[in-house]
Amino acid sequence: MTERSELLQGTLDLLILKALSLQPNHGLGIARRVGQMTQGTFEVKPGSLFPALHRLEEQGWLDSKWGVSENNRRAKYYRLTKTGLGQLRTETEHWWRISLAINRSLEAVI
């Protein structure tokens, strides 16, 4: 009787890239931004967030530097790189293609 996850696997990277395209941010700030962007539909947990950030940084799509948050805490700020912007565009197109295909399938009465 496990509660089904709300987040489709594969969409987390896309949402993080999109959030960072709006402005650089630190980890928890990104999570909050994603929640805000999706009007509460997605809630990103730390156990998902940090592996994803490291993954994206290792791909070269983000870079990071330590700074101080708006609450005066030590925080690592992430920023979208140029190739990261390209990746955002690629993944966005990929999403359109897939979601369109599924939407058509759900309407279809072949």
Added chain:
Amino acid sequence: MTERSELLQGTLDLLILKALSLQPNHGLGIARRVGQMTQGTFEVKPGSLFPALHRLEEQGWLDSKWGVSENNRRAKYYRLTKTGLGQLRTETEHWWRISLAINRSLEAVI
């Protein structure tokens, strides 16, 4: 340089349920139907298909019986149960909600 999977995790069950709501079918027939519904966007591999079918049957959303295919081969035919139809509706709504949230996020410039 591995080819990224096309299939979003969690959507396979939905597509199978939808395919079976159109008509009962056997395994490979379902896979073909999904490919056809999505106009080739999704290609369901046996290694994904059969675990998914067993999973869905175990949940009580499908039932099955052995029969003979249109090519005169021994084939296990799957059929959507009544609770399976309910599940299809639930997952469809879930999909609408999620895809709408992502679509809005990708358009947003908050």
Added chain:
DNA sequence: CCGCCTCCTATTGACATTCGATAGGAGGGG
């Protein structure tokens, strides 16, 4: 100034899902 709360980063182990590879039975055609 002390203790607690909050903020922020981070890791670990468990778990579910998908894929690639592979196997094998059985019908049909050359």
Added chain:
DNA sequence: CCCCTCCTATCGAATGTCAATAGGAGGCGG
């Protein structure tokens, strides 16, 4: 009779997400 196709099926690997947990460090009330 032999091979090709159809159909079901499983295994191991890889991936991604989550729950739980840890810990440092600033701020604030008492």
